[in-house]
Amino acid sequence: MRLGLSFEPGGKTVLERDCGQLPVFTRGHSQFVKNVLRGAPGGIPLVLFDYRYIVGYGKHRSTYQQTVAVFHLAGKSLCWFTLSPEHFFHRFGTLFGFHDINFPHQDEFSRAYFLRGKDENTVRVLFQPGILSFFARNKGWTVEGGAEHLVIYRTGYCKPDEVQHFLNEVNQIVQLFA
Secondary structure, three states, rough: OOOOOEEEHHHEOHHHOOOOOOHHHHEEEEEEEEEEEEOOOOOOOEEEEEEEEEEEHHHHOEEEEEEEEEEEEEOOOOOEEEEEEEHHHHHHHHHHHHOOOOOOOOOOHHHHHEEEOOHHHHHHOOOOOOOOHHHHHHOOOOEEEEEEEEEEEOOOOOOHHHHHHHHHHHHHHHHHHH
């Protein structure tokens, strides 16, 4: 309540009702949502929750968990894109059909992040210098956008005493795209 958000302990319908068709919610299996917070503390409707999913089975299984912020940008039509921290394996992605959108004038951003989208030209227009500079200075975020939704998260769950700081950070990011 202090944050201007309402709390729901479970989240059975969050993925269907609030999240659109963004990639993070289509990965793996055994998706689980808990600790749902709702509101519009920065003026933009937000659903914040802890999200877990599993990829693989048996001894080849990996569990991913993160605190996710889903913003609904009413009236906005974002191009479909995914921005994530660049890893060693991304360098081999071109062999498997993945294309990293780089910006030659923003080497720090291009080294730190793997950016892809359905329409490269539209993604390039969206990622203005201010957005590129922000992420060059603030590493580790994953941002997915499409239609009226923007999803922002980092690896791992946010501890309850860190929620205010996390909200401040994601509100700063959503303002870049809004």
